Amino acid sequence: MDMDMDMDIPLPEELDLLESNARLLEDYPDPEAPEPYPYEDQEAPPAAQPPSSPDLQFDSEIQVIGQKRSRSVSPNGSLSETAELSEEKRCRTDESARATDEDWLRYSPPKGNESVVVEQGSFVREKMLSRYASEIDGECMPITAPNGDRVYARLDRLEGEERMKKLDVRANSDGLILEPINILFEKMDQEAFTKTLEASSKCQNVPDIPETPIVHEQLWVDKYTPNSFTELLSDEHTNRQVLLWLKQWDSSVFGSEICSTSDEVLSSLKRHSTVVQNQKPLDSKFQRTIGGPKWSNHRYRNSKSMDESGSSKSFQDILTRKVKHTGPPEQKILLLCGPPGLGKTTLAHVAARHCGYHVVEVNASDDRSTSTIESKILNVVEMNSIMSDSRPQCLVMDEIDGALSDGKGAVEVLLKMVSVEKKSDAGKENLVKERSGRRSSKKGHKKASLSRPVICICNDLYAPALRPLRQVAKVHIFVQPTVSRVVSRLKYICTREGMKVNAIALTALAEYTECDIRSCLNTLQFLNKKKEAVNVFDIGSQVVGRKDMSKNVLDIWKEVFQRKKAKAERKSHNSKPFEVNSLYSLVSSRGDYDLILDGIHENILQLNYHDPVMQKTVKCLNSLGVSDLLHQYIMRTQQNPLLVYLPPTAITVHQLVAQIQKPNIEWPRSYQRHRTMMAEKMDILNTWHYKIPPYIARNLSASSFVEDLISPLLYILSPPTIKPVALQLLSDKEKNDLAQLVSTMVSYSVTYKNMKSDMVPNSLRHEVADHLTLSFDPPICEFINFKDYTSNHYVLAPAVKQILVHEVEKQKILQVSIDRPLGNGSSSERPEFIEAGTSNAQSSKINHADAISVKNIQNESNVTKGRKNNANATIVSQNSHPRKGTADNMKLQNTGRMRMPSSGSFFDRFRKLNNKGFRSDDRTEQKEATLDKALHPLLFKFNEGFTNAVKRPVRIREFLL
């Protein structure tokens, strides 16, 4: 509406000024592209000259004003159109009239108006015009058709007078903004029509009705698309930024001649980028860059430029100081992003046209494979050199985030071009300064670089395909236009369409659609079709469809935790139920309840709500608990219809704890973290469980591990009494303890491990003890490693750990060698090994029974002793339960005895290393040892395992076969 005001108010007092403007406007030649309008030079003087009185001039002027809203840019020579239109009432040229008719149909002037015009065009076509001025009696004026034909039209005096009267009416009605303009126009034209009927001798009463509905059918969205920069609804700042960016291209695209003005514009744009709309910078350059002059705006612009000229003087000093800006802007790509319906595409088109570009649009419906895009961009870039007459092109890549694979191709091409540009920039810094040189140099390049502005449009800035583009492009994020702005525009359109709405309803509509102008207009048109007056209830109710908005989860949590300000709440009249509804639809349209509830749970305690007795907290947590139960129930029984009862949890929480201040939302990580870590630990437990021999493990469940076992085990495994001294120095009792400890470690398959290195635990044996961090191998320590908890477990000295590792390894190896022949009878795949093992066992038995002492090799005996001991231990523990007591005692005895020779010395460690790889060398050693033994015939009883199965005397050589 304010736009109307702007245009209407100056009318009466600036009439003469306007007149001169009109002439000036028509006089103005387009320096860039004069070709399409070859007749304007001939045309303009007559238009001003004809022997008509000033009132006629006014007349045409008014006409111009009246229709400016409805006209859009005509693609063909618009100045000629201007001329035609300004004289539409008087001149009936066959061709031109038809042409104009068509134009009108296409460009939809207000409804009543144009139907009349059509009729006029069709019926009054006699004697009104002629090839020669002499054939017309009375006043006449020349008209040139687009094809160059020149005719003279008779001027109707009566009509002109009639118009004079109406001009007065109009001038009076200026203040009444709410009065529908088109109704006035309609009346006016109706009167003019009747007058003309009377005046003309013949009349054809065949109005062209059938064509009108087509015009009606046009979507309002298209019909009222902003055609000029000033009509844009989007955020002013963004608009200006975009314009500024486009302007920066001027110097490189249009050449140096406009540089000075461009500078001025740029500076003023920068200056005024936050100032209100009316201060739009305008100067002569604008006229040039406007490719198709939108005639509806000309007067306005010119008048504005008059105003501006004064203020622009103030920039003179800036101008003089300013270094000439040459070359395209830093970032060669502009990326516009924002939710749908805010007018991104419109802005791109309008701004590009405004700056004198021809818009080439590539959208999701086009083929956007790499090759196609490349050729398209090349076309855009090269166009100027081929067709010098046409305006430079500007590429608008719409919906670039839409199709992933294709969009990616497009993005890749763009990136490639940008990078080429950068390289060439670096290489030819000097050439860039000089534009002509640059152009020629570019021809030399194999790869095309970006020399025309490219505007990319997307909805989701953070689409993965756009990631690389984000870094090189200048990004503008669209914000919602203010409601009042949208409403005023809507109101204007409604008035235009003769629809009765009140501002409140429009406000509600705008809020409802979140300022999506497109959906607002569609809704309005729909309601208009139903011939219903729009009221608030309509919009609130289901009559008006609502966009199915699925919001970001973070936004949803924000909505849940943030209460709208009291003011805003009042504004959306029906706060509570409305709030509940919106929250419900918000949550349910998002779907992912599990995540949403997790997020609520995660963040709820961080909120700053007043809750003295924790009532609210309890309620919230209870409702979360209920939702968990419900969720579990749904999952188990697959009763998916019950899912609708999950979102109310969010509503409850919102009602209870929502605060006005902005919540600090965190992504719910802790629950997932707890899940994964628990799974990890469970894994550790399970593997540990499997490693423990079954006769112990079977008595434990995973939970009893953590509940009962681990804490005591940690104490038991690190007794403070053990001294870090060489084993030889230990007393018998201490050795006994050590032996017991080792057997415990072995039976629970716990060992120490160097945590820093990833090598096998055994390998650390020969490393120096000092800088090793030995910790338990199944990391059982971690099970009591709670946050903020210090356990008072004693940690053994590294040296002791070392000894333990060593001992445990030894034990394990021995056990393996024993277990093989005993445990599984299926291990016959290695007969030699069994043999060795058995002989070992035998030898241990020998030792045990004190039947004989094999002393051939000192080392060998050491090993065998160790073996024996362990063998004994395992055999006893596993198999000879009835004789448990004695066996145990014996074992203990043996352990005590065994430690003496086998442990402590460094040499011994070395031997253990041998042991480790004992599959090979130790076995051979073993063999030779047994061979030695075989020299003395031995007799012994072989109690194989638990069953005492073998009871016959066996000779050792029988095993050696």
Add this chain to the structure above:
Amino acid sequence: MLWVDKYRPKTLDQITVHEDVAQNLKKLVTEQDCPHLLFYGPPGAGKKTLIMALLRQMFGNSAEKVKVENRTWKVDAGSRSIDIELTTLASANHIEMSPSDAGFQDRYVVQEIIKEMAKNRPIDTKGKKGFKVLLLNEVDKLSREAQHSLRRTMEKYSAYCRLILCCNSSSRVIEAIRSRCLNVRINAPNEEQIVRALDFISKKEDLQLPSGFAARIAEKSNRNLRRAILSLETCRVQQYPFSSKQTIPPMDWEEYISEIASDIMKEQSPKRLFQVRGKLYELLINCIPPEIILKRLLYELLKKLDAELKLEVCHWAAYYEHRMRLGQKAIFHLEAFVAKFMSVYKAFLIATFG
């Protein structure tokens, strides 16, 4: 080797704690007719020990000779086939497993694997061992569906297969199964019995055990024999000879929970609740079952509470534990309990002290 394992009774005759049960079982087995058995009782009461001894009684030494087998089973479940990994312990005459390890697929374990095992008649049917035994652990963790599919198996193959079920609580075993089994309740040993067991061990180990000290260990062990013996060994490692004033090292997680409890008692606010949440997460991460956490937390809180609040707090603990079992995210319910407690306690404080 830990004392727990070392002095575990191996035969029914050696069992001291549940002597009467052991004798009854012995009679049962010697009469050659063994029904299905369901052992239930709290952890550390001696269920497994009894079962092992029973198996030994049935099959002699061969029951001790077990083989661990970790095997992947291919199960045909309608349209698709599922791979189930299961660890079994098998001797010639019995198979032992925890079907609940398969998680939500435990139904297939019961339907396919157990059935198959039950079907296979033991080879040496000549003579006394006419049946084999399937030992199923943690039956109470089986899903309802799995338990239902177990019913028929129990009847159908009862001629040559006996099931021994073992669980903590019979309330989570369906009625149908309970009625098919001889239910054997193994209650936790009382403190006297624990002291006796400890005495027995210390005699074997040649330790001087002051009587008061044994009683203290028994008291702290929460009537859990395993824990008592482990504590004894811990004390032995920490300090020997024993003094009756010696500290008995606590379980770390219990210690942590009591820290939480004192946190809760100190301050009741959402902020504090948030801290508590972090600690509860810590406990859960370390595989401590949420039910145990709740129980212990209640225990610690009750220690510090006024008598008149105890009833209400217990009520709420039960309420939230029930919800926890129904639901999935234990932390929600644990936290809800803490919040409820805070609310109740704070209201109480305000009412008392104004």
